[in-house]
Amino acid sequence: MKKILVAGAGGFIGGYLTKELISLGHQVTAVDIKPQSDWYQVHSTAGNFSRDLSLLGECEKSVDGVDEVYNLAADMGGMGFIENNKAACMLSVLINTHLLMAAKSAKVSKFFFASSACVYNASMQDTTDNPGLKEDDAYPAMPEDGYGWEKLFSERMCRHFSEDYGIETRVARYHNVYGPLGTWEGGREKAPAALSRKVALAKKDGTNSIEIWGDGEQTRSFTYIEDCIKGTLLLMESDIREPLNIGSDQMVSINEMVDILEDIAGIQLTRNHNLTAPKGVRGRNSDNTKVNELLGWAPSISLEFGLKATYEWIQSQIALTVRTKN
Numbered sequence: 159m160k161k162i163l164v165a166g167a168g169g170f171i172g173g174y175l176t177k178e179l180i181s182l183g184h185q186v187t188a189v190d191i192k193p194q195s196d197w198y199q200v201h202s203t204a205g206n207f208s209r210d211l212s213l214l215g216e217c218e219k220s221v222d223g224v225d226e227v228y229n230l231a232a233d234m235g236g237m238g239f240i241e242n243n244k245a246a247c248m249l250s251v252l253i254n255t256h257l258l259m260a261a262k263s264a265k266v267s268k269f270f271f272a273s274s275a276c277v278y279n280a281s282m283q284d285t286t287d288n289p290g291l292k293e294d295d296a297y298p299a300m301p302e303d304g305y306g307w308e309k310l311f312s313e314r315m316c317r318h319f320s321e322d323y324g325i326e327t328r329v330a331r332y333h334n335v336y337g338p339l340g341t342w343e344g345g346r347e348k349a350p351a352a353l354s355r356k357v358a359l360a361k362k363d364g365t366n367s368i369e370i371w372g373d374g375e376q377t378r379s380f381t382y383i384e385d386c387i388k389g390t391l392l393l394m395e396s397d398i399r400e401p402l403n404i405g406s407d408q409m410v411s412i413n414e415m416v417d418i419l420e421d422i423a424g425i426q427l428t429r430n431h432n433l434t435a436p437k438g439v440r441g442r443n444s445d446n447t448k449v450n451e452l453l454g455w456a457p458s459i460s461l462e463f464g465l466k467a468t469y470e471w472i473q474s475q476i477a478l479t480v481r482t483k484n
Contacts, residue, residue: 159183159184159185160184160185161184161185161187161223162185162224162225162227163224163226164186164204164228165189165211165220165229165230165257166190166231166272167186167197168190168191168198169198169230169231170198170335170341171335171383171386172188172190172198172231173197173200173339174199174337174383174386175228175387176188176201177201180203180204186203186204186205187220188201188206189207189209189220194208198339207220211253211257212249212250212252212253212256213252214256214259217253217256217260220260221266223264224264225268226268226269226270227268227269230272231257232272232308233246234247234346235341235348236345236346236349236352237348237349238345239345240304240305240438243304244303247305247308248308249308250308254271254312255312257269258319258325262319262323266325268325268328268394269319269326269328270328270329270330270394271313271328272390273313273331273401274305274306274309275291275405275442276305276309277296277301277302277310277313277331277401278296278301279295279296279297279299280300280301281300282295283439283442284441285440286375286376286411287441288377288442290409290443290444290445290446290447291444292445292447292448293401293403293448296310316329326399329401329402330389330390330401330402331403333378333380333381333403333404333443334349336380336382336383336464337384337467338467338468338472339383340383342355342472342475349380349412349415350464350468353412353415353419354469354473355472355476356369357422357425358423358472358476360427362476366425366428367427369430370430371431371432371435374412374416375411375413376412376437377410377412377440377443378409378412378442378443379406379407379410379442380410380461381404382463382464385404385406385457389449389453389457390404392454392455398453402448402452402453403446404449405444405446405457406461409441415461415465418462418465422470
């Protein structure tokens with residue numbers, strides 16, 4: 159049994175990670191800035207605390223006595239949020255900085271940082287036919303403005319704390335993680351959840367139409383939450399100090415994702431393309447060659463399976479919301 163801090167435990171990935179670590183027999187301290195009533199998952203067997211980890215003192219309290227730290231805490235969301243909140247995204251650098259400083263003082267043995275595919279050079283993502291981003295493609299640096307720069311800088315901090323102070327650091331570059339229990343409305347949701355919500359509402363209301371941001375030809379790969387957690391734990395237990403992709407290499411266009419969701423919902427929709435909405439890079443995919451070679455990891459859950467689970471959960475949340483209002 160280890161004593162483990164999960165920073166950002168009230169978030170989507172953090173909630174699943176906390177659950178898995180508890181099931182493996184570890185003692186987990188779960189910390190998030192949100193009040194616990196707003197956490198995605200609350201696990202009664204963890205030590206649950208609402209703390210602002212951008213403050214050094216709160217980080218010091220949180221790492222006291224722990225063996226390992228998983229840092230998933232950040233102010234983030236889907237493309238709409240990232241493009242319109244660059245300063246807020248950059249301020250997440252305080253969380254990783256202060257957690258690293260506190261971990262150094264507390265002699266924490268291992269530190270995990272959740273990075274993002276947004277660190278990759280934008281000039282390599284300007285066509286829809288993306289062959290896959292290799293870990294070396296983060297340099298020369300031209301990441302997503304705001305959020306991507308913060309993630310890339312924080313990766314470097316992990317590297318130098320490891321080199322200078324001997325903290326074993328691990329860095330995962332997540333590619334669009336999604337699944338049930340995630341954000342599905344309010345502006346921070348990512349494409350799988352946003353499109354699932356739009357399709358479910360179009361079916362419920364009988365509007366039979368959907369707004370798609372951009373022309374829908376932009377491409378991405380999306381990683382189901384269970385694959386993400388498995389890859390994260392494998393990386394943390396390994397001796398790999400360099401950043402690794404934890405993502406799916408099943409690339410799909412937004413229009414193709416709508417096709418899948420229409421099949422799941424049993425409906426065909428009129429598509430209205432909003433060409434002025436945030437779109438992000440033109441094409442992004444994960445090259446999993448290195449993570450497969452070093453960890454033997456590859457995602458096992460197809461987009462079709464993951465979208466079905468996500469859509470059905472969001473559909474249930476919409477129905478629950480309607481019942482609650484009535």
